[in-house]
Structures are given as structure tokens and as C-alpha cells.
Amino acid sequence: MTSIAAELRSILEAIEQPAWAVDADHRVSYANPRAAALTGHDSPSDLLGTDGRPGGHPGARSRHHAAPSHRCGTLTHADGSLLHVEWSLVPLARPDGEAAVYLFRTSAGPSGATREPSPKGVPRALAAQVCADRCRTAAGSLRHGAQERLASLLLGLSLAREQLGGSVPSPGARLLDDAARDAGEALAQVREVTGALYPGVLELRGLTVALTALAEQCPVPVAVFGNLRRRLPDAVETHAYFLIRDALSRAVHGAGAGRVRVVAELDPDSDPDPDLVVTVSDDGTAPGHGPEPAFLAAIAGRVALLEGTLTVRHTPEEGTTISVVIPVPY
Numbered sequence: 422m423t424s425i426a427a428e429l430r431s432i433l434e435a436i437e438q439p440a441w442a443v444d445a446d447h448r449v450s451y452a453n454p455r456a457a458a459l460t461g462h463d464s465p466s467d468l469l470g471t472d473g474r475p476g477g478h479p480g481a482r483s484r485h486h487a488a489p490s491h492r493c494g495t496l497t498h499a500d501g502s503l504l505h506v507e508w509s510l511v512p513l514a515r516p517d518g519e520a521a522v523y524l525f526r527t528s529a530g531p532s533g534a535t536r537e538p539s540p541k542g543v544p545r546a547l548a549a550q551v552c553a554d555r556c557r558t559a560a561g562s563l564r565h566g567a568q569e570r571l572a573s574l575l576l577g578l579s580l581a582r583e584q585l586g587g588s589v590p591s592p593g594a595r596l597l598d599d600a601a602r603d604a605g606e607a608l609a610q611v612r613e614v615t616g617a618l619y620p621g622v623l624e625l626r627g628l629t630v631a632l633t634a635l636a637e638q639c640p641v642p643v644a645v646f647g648n649l650r651r652r653l654p655d656a657v658e659t660h661a662y663f664l665i666r667d668a669l670s671r672a673v674h675g676a677g678a679g680r681v682r683v684v685a686e687l688d689p690d691s692d693p694d695p696d697l698v699v700t701v702s703d704d705g706t707a708p709g710h711g712p713e714p715a716f717l718a719a720i721a722g723r724v725a726l727l728e729g730t731l732t733v734r735h736t737p738e739e740g741t742t743i744s745v746v747i748p749v750p751y
Contacts, residue, residue, distance in 0.1 A: 438725035439525040442467075443473035450520075459525065473523055475508050496525065509731045511717055512708065522714075524721050524731065552726065553659035560619035563611055571608040578604060592740035619659070628658045632683060637667060639681070641673055647685040653697065657727065657749055661685065661699060664723040668701035669742050671716035676705025676741060687749065697747040704740040708733060720745070 439459040441452035450470075454464040462468060475494030495503040511522040578601040585594045613622075623631035629649045636643035652658070665683060672678040682702045687695040708717060717733065720743065724731045729747040 438721060440721070441468060441473055442520060442522050444520055447472055447474050449473040456525065459504065460496055467499075475506060475523070475525075476503065478680055480607075507730070508722075510732075511721070511731075511733045512735065521718070525538055525727070526728075527609075538622070542694075550656040553656040556619045556659060557624065557655075560615050560621075563615045563618070564621070568608065568611050568615060571604055571611060575601060575604040575608060609738060620662070623658060623662055628662060628685060631658075631662055632665060632685060635669070635682065639669055639673060641679055643669065643679060643681045643683060645683045645685075648687060649685060653749055657697060657747060660723045661697060661725055661745075661747060664720045664745065665699060665701060665715045667719045667723075671708075671720075671743075672701065672703035672705050672741070676703060677717060678703035678705030678740070680704055680718050688746075694749055697749050699745040699747070702740060702742040707735040708741060 439453065439456040441449045441456050444450050448470050449468045452468040454465055457463070457465040457468060460468065475492075475496055477492070477494035493505065493507050496506050500505050508526075509524045511524065512520075572617045578597055582594060582597040582601060585591065585597065590598070607707065608637045620631055620634070622634050627649070629645070629647050632645050632647075636645050653661075665685070669681060669683070672681050679701070682700075684698075686698055688698045689695055708714075722732055724745055724747070727747045729745055732742070732744040735741040
């Protein structure tokens with residue numbers, strides 16, 4: 422049977438957020454390099470076997486991995502000092518027992534600690550915008566470059582075939598027919614890749630319309646709700662769209678859900694600016710099987726880039742709910 426460490430190694434090493442996996446006894450079974458750096462250890466292996474629960478964990482005496490809301494607590498640095506952190510818990514149901522993944526970022530605490538810096542000192546808001554711009558630029562290059570050239574090629578091949586005419590196709594005509602068919606299939610594939618990189622409807626009409634279009638492509642019923650009456654910053658719209666797409670993929674392809682509910686709305690009570698609150702609820706199985714950890718890690722990476730919070734809850738009666746809160750700058 423594959424261990425939780427083996428399953429999550431490639432996933433947790435790829436995300437920029439400090440994270441570690443724990444077993445049913447809350448002992449660290451795998452930590453990524455950023456978790457080691459955050460806690461002042463030379464190697465992630467130094468954390469193996471230690472108690473993975475942050476200080477102030479509400480389940481300090483429990484063997485069960487509850488799924489509390491996003492919380493604040495402390496981690497012990499290698500030098501003995503305390504690090505004030507914000508953390509989220511992602512429970513993972515496994516055949517060999519319970520497991521979970523903790524995701525961390527530093528916060529301002531009594532000691533005056535600051536938030537975890539972005540890689541190489543790059544502000545997270547700027548990093549999020551760069552990622553969004555990269556997706557949009559790549560999609561634009563395909564849409565206005567390769568896609569237009571393929572469309573022109575297909576038109577030229579069709580016109581050439583008409584010029585040949587003849588009720589009985591000649592070998593040359595059959596070659597043109599084959600070339601036109603291949604060009605048409607290539608054009609369809611380029612359009613599919615372009616939409617996956619950055620949907621045109623997201624750029625033109627915003628998050629709500631893009632989510633409605635995404636729901637229509639889903640093989641199971643997806644209900645979309647929200648109160649977004651204005652466009653959000655490009656980076657927020659882009660990463661919110663893709664993390665919702667990953668959550669839908671997790672629900673359908675990982676959890677075998679039969680229906681999904683998506684809500685994206687601004688929280689008017691958040692201070693000083695409204696937060697974007699996203700929830701994706703499904704009636705599928707508990708997280709932790711097959712490709713689900715990969716989808717959850719992808720979601721966690723985007724949430725960390727936006728300096729948001731992530732909560733995952735599952736109950737046998739209600740299914741799984743992924744909740745994300747993203748600050749929306751003006």
C-alpha cells in the first residue's frame with residue numbers, strides 16, 4: 422500500500438506554501454522543504470516523527486483529524502522560539518487510517534512576526550498578477566497566432582479542394598481532404614488548449630459568466646450562485662476561476678460526486694475591504710483517494726498565492742465542502 426508520504430511528496434514539494442502531512446497519531450510523516458525552512462531546520466527529515474499540531478490546536482488531546490476553520494497558532498522554531506502562524510487542515514481519508522495535511526503561513530503575532538515572505542522577496546500580489554498575466558498572454562498567443570493560422574489553412578485547403586472538383590476524387594483530392602480534416606482537428610485542439618489556459622469568456626465577461634459556462638461543460642449537474650455585480654481584479658478572477666475548476670475536477674473525477682454547488686460572493690461584513698468567499702460543495706466521497714490530493718494541493722497553492730484561507734470539511738451525511746476566502750484589493 423502506498424504511504425501518505427509517497428503519495429504527497431511530489432505534490433507538497435511543488436507548492437510554495439509550507440506544509441506537512443501527519444498520520445493518525447498526528448506525527449509528521451512528510452514535510453516539504455519550505456516547512457523545514459520556516460521552522461529553521463536544515464532538512465525536512467528533521468521534522469519527521471514530531472507532533473505536527475500547531476500550538477493552540479483545539480484537538481490537542483484528540484486522535485481524530487477534525488476539520489476546524491482556518492485558525493492561528495504557533496510552531497516551534499529549531500532555536501526554541503515560537504513562530505506565529507495561520508494554518509488550515511485538509512483531512513485525508515485513507516484505507517490504513519486517518520491522515521491530514523497542514524498548510525501554514527506566518528502571521529503577525531504578539532512577538533511582531535510578519536507574514537511569510539514570497540519567494541525571493543516578491544510580493545504575493547505581484548506574483549499572483551504575473552501568473553495571471555502569463556496565462557492570459559499564452560492564451561492570446563494561441564488565439565491570435567496558431568488558431569488564426571490554422572483557420573486560414575483550413576479555408577485554403579477547402580478552396581483548393583473545390584477547385585479540383587470532379588465527381589470521382591483523384592489521389593490529389595483525397596490528400597487535400599485528409600489535410601483539411603487534420604487541420605480541422607488541430608484547430609479544435611488548439612481552441613481546447615486556449616480555453617484551458619485562459620477562457621475568453623472570463624476575460625470578456627467576468628467570473629460569474631465564466632463559472633456558468635464551466636458548469637455547463639461539467640458531466641454532472643452544477644448549480645452556480647453568487648452576488649458578483651462588478652468585475653474583480655484580474656489576478657483574483659483568474660485564480661478564483663482555476664481553483665474552482667480544480668475543485669470541480671476533484672469532486673467529479675476524484676470523489677465521484679453526482680451533483681455540485683458553487684457559490685462565489687463578496688462578503689460585505691469583511692473589513693476594511695470585502696473578501697471574495699468561494700464554496701464548492703459536493704455529495705462525493707471523503708478527500709484522500711486517487712487524484713484528490715493533487716487537486717487539493719493545486720487549490721492550496723493558488724489560495725496561498727492570493728494570501729487567502731482554505732478550509733476543507735467532510736461529513737458522510739453532507740459530503741465535502743471546500744471553502745476559500747480571498748482578500749480583494751481595490
